[in-house]
Amino acid sequence: xxxxxxxxxxxxxxxxxxxxxxxxxxxxxxxxxxxxxxxxxxxxxxxxxxxxxxxxxxxxxxxxxxxxxxxxxxxxxxxxxxxxxxxxx
Numbered sequence: 036x037x038x039x040x041x042x043x044x045x046x047x048x049x050x051x052x053x054x055x056x057x058x059x060x061x062x063x064x065x066x067x068x069x070x071x072x073x074x075x076x077x078x079x080x081x082x083x084x085x086x087x088x089x090x091x092x093x094x095x096x097x098x099x100x101x102x103x104x105x106x107x108x109x110x111x112x113x114x115x116x117x118x119x120x121x122x123x124x
């Protein structure tokens with residue numbers, strides 16, 4: 036196994052991680068921004084006002100994008116395990 040192969044496997048792992056985490060992170064960012072604008076406009080400084088909507092929105096995104104995320108991860112793991120004989124030999 037050459038250093039180039041190790042770097043390629045690492046790059047693919049980071050790419051998969053970012054793609055799987057992206058829907059959840061974008062949702063948290065958008066909901067947090069909307070709630071922050073609302074808090075700034077109304078001068079409400081309640082921490083649960085930001086936490087609960089984020090939690091609900093991320094749960095909804097997980098329900099909607101969860102099957103895709105799981106399938107993408109399974110495909111990556113199957114490709115990685117399938118390439119083990121070529122990596123060793």
